[in-house]
Amino acid sequence: MKLLVVEDEPSLLNSITRYFRQEQFLCEGVGNYADALQRIEDTPYDCIILDINLPGGSGLQLLQYLREDKKKDGVIIISARNSLDDKITGLDYGADDYLTKPFHLPELSARVKALLRRKYSDGNTGIELGELRIDLAARTATNKGQPVGLSKIEYDLLIFLVTNKNRVVSRQAIAEHLYDGPSDQAPGPEFVYSHIKNLKRKLKEKGCPELIQTVYGLGYKFVV
């Protein structure tokens, strides 16, 4: 999978590209409008992560150029501007998703993967991990064909961990992901633990092996 990250803050750009490269993505990073335009013209990308405020132009202009040129690259806008207007404008211009800065890297990663899944799923809406099967359309999980009765929060938690499998996901990133209100108003991470505990218990009851590891006090890891 080819990714392009367009972000003017070098340190942040470096973090994002590094994070995705650890997952065997082909990830390129550029820091300004002209370079981004060049790359977009040269190569098709599976997904472009696009900042709006760029030296030399606006991310929205790039998006406009892409869509006018009938390019099918998936686009996720990342912007520090948190107004609803920006979000709507971005989606109107043909962005596939919108993420407000500052974000958690696992969240960005989950968004990218969800986008790619939508793009390349070919109607297949399930995830299989050994005997654990998750039906994304019906929002249910089964183990060895036995349904695991999950609450909404537990289901969202499972999907988030599975999407970021083999990576450590911090409690803060989980809390923010679980909350479906304004992202900057998510409740604190202190109760993530109890939901993890419940999820683990329910999976275990259905005969699922220990898939969720606790990484010291930092976060959790879904190991496959």
Add this chain to the structure above:
Amino acid sequence: MSQPLLQRNTRSLLTWLPLVMLAGSVFFYLTLIGHIRHMKHQQLQLKQNNFWNAYALDTVHVPARLAGEYDIRPGAAREDAEADSANLAYMAQTHQLDGRSYIVTTYISAKEYRHLLIKAGTAEAIIFIVLLVAIIIVNRSTSRKLWTPFYTTMSAIRGYDIRQNKPLTMDTITGVEEFDQLNKTLLALIDNVDQAYRNQKQFTENASHELQTPLAIIRSKVELLIENPNLTEDNAQLLQEITEANERLSQMNKNLLLLTRIENSQFPDVVQVPLSQLVERQTRFFKEYYENEVATTTMTIQPDVHLTANAALIEIMVNNLLRNAYIHNIPGGWVNVHLTDKTLTIKNAGPRLEGDPERLFDRFRKGRVDNRTTGLGLALVRQIAQLYKYEVHYTCQEGVHRLQIAFQ
């Protein structure tokens, strides 16, 4: 003690004008008496001369006395006399004729003069009183008219609120130069203050905005670091503490940014917010999210309640109220959410509030030391309520905290 301008003006007129008028009256009375005395003297003197001349020409035929007019008797008075007696005024003078002395006394009626004095005095008193009333009325009405621009300025200033971002408008041409100057000075002053206030808000907003990037960088670096397979438990503990501090800082910064953006009126898009759905959805989330801490959540929600407001702000307000109720709860406690088309009431069990309930909504005011909160949640609620003129009531009785938002 301060009094209204008009009252003060009238009072000083009422104090000084009668005094001036009284002095005027006394002067008038004395002058009048003087004139009357002079007139009587002239008239008596004229009679004196006329009758004496007539008598001196013909002492035989001209009678020596005429009652009420004159009286000529031989003899000499020690000196000339002039006086009032009963209704008559008289003048006695000694005249010489052929070596003999005669005392000539002439009379005139004094009653008319006395009447004149009374009538003139009365007329004068009436005129003075009418004048006094008229002066006060005219003075009051002109003062009122004259000070109108002043009162207009006063009410304009009183209605001015620097937080509302509405410019102050005042006439700089009022017809009175002093008031023109006053208004110009005030406009300049308020303009300066407004500018300073806006700079300050802008500064806060810019500062919060600029802080976001380094905070985001720290967060991303920590997220890369926690995946390091060589991480020791000791280092993980340090990273955990860094993460917590950084997340708190991030959250505080976001809330500060939000507060200043509300103050700067940057949420202009107003829609019909489906409050019933919003409250129900949020309550369900919090109920599930905190199910292990807060045992019971009950809600009664009137369907189809809408608010005309900014959707994001209302969501933030509801979120902060709910979160507050869940976080400041007791183990095994409860939360009750009640929505009608007039009020949203959230009740919860909780420890007793320490300190002044009035200050609960202040920025960085916290009920207890708790690193789960930023101390800005209820300040946000208040700021949003103020924006839409909702009323916020808080009461705490016997372990039950009750927060109510009244929409109107």
